[in-house]
Amino acid sequence: xxxxxxxxxxxxxxxxxxxxxxxxxxxxxxxxxxxxxxxxxxxxxxxxxxxxxxxxxxxxxxxxxxxxxxxxxxxxxxxxxxxxxxxxxxxxxxxxxxxxxxxxxxxxxxxxxxxxxxxxxxxxxxxxxxxxxxxxxxxxxxxxxxxxxxxxxxxxxxxxxxxxxxxxxxxxxxxxxxxxxxxxxxxxxxxxxxxxxxxxxxxxxxxxxxxxxxxxxxxxxxxxxxxxxxxxxxxxxxxxxxxxxxxxxxxxxxxxxxx
Ligand code: PGA
Numbered sequence: 001x002x003x004x005x006x007x008x009x010x011x012x013x014x015x016x017x018x019x020x021x022x023x024x025x026x027x028x029x030x031x032x033x034x035x036x037x038x039x040x041x042x043x044x045x046x047x048x049x050x051x052x053x054x055x056x057x058x059x060x061x062x063x064x065x066x067x068x069x070x071x072x073x074x075x076x077x078x079x080x081x082x083x084x085x086x087x088x089x090x091x092x093x094x095x096x097x098x099x100x101x102x103x104x105x106x107x108x109x110x111x112x113x114x115x116x117x118x119x120x121x122x123x124x125x126x127x128x129x130x131x132x133x134x135x136x137x138x139x140x141x142x143x144x145x146x147x148x149x150x151x152x153x154x155x156x157x158x159x160x161x162x163x164x165x166x167x168x169x170x171x172x173x174x175x176x177x178x179x180x181x182x183x184x185x186x187x188x189x190x191x192x193x194x195x196x197x198x199x200x201x202x203x204x205x206x207x208x209x210x211x212x213x214x215x216x217x218x219x220x221x222x223x224x225x226x227x228x229x230x231x232x233x234x235x236x237x238x239x240x241x242x243x244x245x246x247x248x249x250x251x252x253x254x255x256x257x258x259x
Contacts, residue, residue, distance in 0.1 A: 005228055005259035006168065006212050006235035007252050008042045008129065009242025010069060010097060011049075020049035021056055023245055028062045030249035035256040040235075042067040042095050043242070047083050054092045067095040067129070070103060073116035075124070085117075089124040096121045097237075099155060100131045101174045111154025118155055122163045129168040129237070130155050131216070132195070136175035144173075148191060149198045161203045168212045169195055170237040176217025178240060182227070188215040189230035196232050221250035225258045 015023060024043070031041075044067035045053050054066050072082040088096060098121060099114035114130070121128040132151040134144045148171070156164070171191045176183050183191070192213040200208035215227050216237030227233055235255065241247040 003210075003212060003234050004038070004040055005255045006040045006042065006214060007255045008044065008067060008095070008168075008170075008214065008235070008237045009248055010044045010100070010216075010237060010239050011046065011243060012069065012102070012239060013046055014243055015045060015049055017049040017052040020045045021052050023243070024053055024056050024062065024064075025060075026245035027064075027248055028060060030245055031063070031252065032256075033063065035253055036063045038259055039252060039256040040065065041252055044069050044095070044097055050088070050091050050093065058092075065094045066092055067097065068093045069097050069100065071096050071098075071117060071120065073113065073120040075120070085120045085124040085126065089126055093126055095127045095129050095168070097129045097131060097170075099151070101133055101172060101177060105174075111151060111157075114155045115157055115159065119159055122159070127166045127168060129170055129214075131170045131172050131237070133172040133174050133177075133217070139173065139175065144191065145194050148195055152195060152198050153202065156202055161207060164203060165207060165210050168214060168235075169199070170214040170216045171195060172216035172237065178218070180218050182218035182220075182223050183215065185223075185226045185230055185233075188227055188233055191215075192230070192232035219251060221247055221254060224251045224254040228255050228258050 042065040068088050071085045075084050075086040098117045103109045118128045134147040138147050212234040214235045214237045215233050219236045219238045220241045
């Protein structure tokens with residue numbers, strides 16, 4: 001496909017700002033700069049660590065993009081406890097995860113909320129990373145494709161297609177997240193191929209080809225190469241293994257040598 005792969009680390013609710021700096025420095029010493037020219041990398045620390053991570057990335061010229069895990073859909077206002085996309089943009093955040101299954105499940109985010117967040121991220125000139133994925137019950141019922149299609153259509157409803165060329169969509173089957181049971185590479189490819197065909201119906205094939213599709217769910221250094229060697233898998237979204245600088249650097253290396 002000729003696209004540059006993307007490896008993203010979602011740190012979830014882990015690391016104080018001090019621990020985040022240590023983790024980033026431990027990752028940096030393990031990164032090979034020439035390999036990094038072949039792959040894009042983003043890290044998504046918790047909100048409280050973004051400023052510290054951004055300072056270290058800039059000071060040490062570390063070739064990773066700064067990402068966030070969520071944001072509100074308004075730029076400001078009376079929303080106690082929330083963080084706005086304009087605040088993230090001002091911090092140098094480039095990518096924002098929207099619609100992660102943990103947010104859908106534990107914080108009851110709907111497709112409509114996710115669509116509003118996606119448009120807020122775009123309005124603030126950042127890249128949305130939209131997560132979609134089926135539950136185990138849905139997979140067993142043969143409802144995977146229908147679920148992916150409805151999440152995609154729900155999130156992209158009403159969004160100007162011209163703004164979507166940098167969109168990233170992560171296929172994250174819920175049953176594979178944090179379980180140590182990654183999808184088989186063929187299943188990841190089939191799901192991503194389906195996502196691309198729905199994107200093609202919604203946005204046209206030219207745009208659908210530009211959108212990066214990631215696989216996420218129990219990615220580790222041993223399964224990365226096989227996952228990203230699939231035609232429609234343009235990278236990986238890594239949770240648990242991104243907290244271990246050794247493993248995360250090994251995943252980046254695998255992706256860079258395969259892509
Ligand atoms: P995991 O999480 O790699 O720990 O399975 C993936 C994710 O939730 O993005």
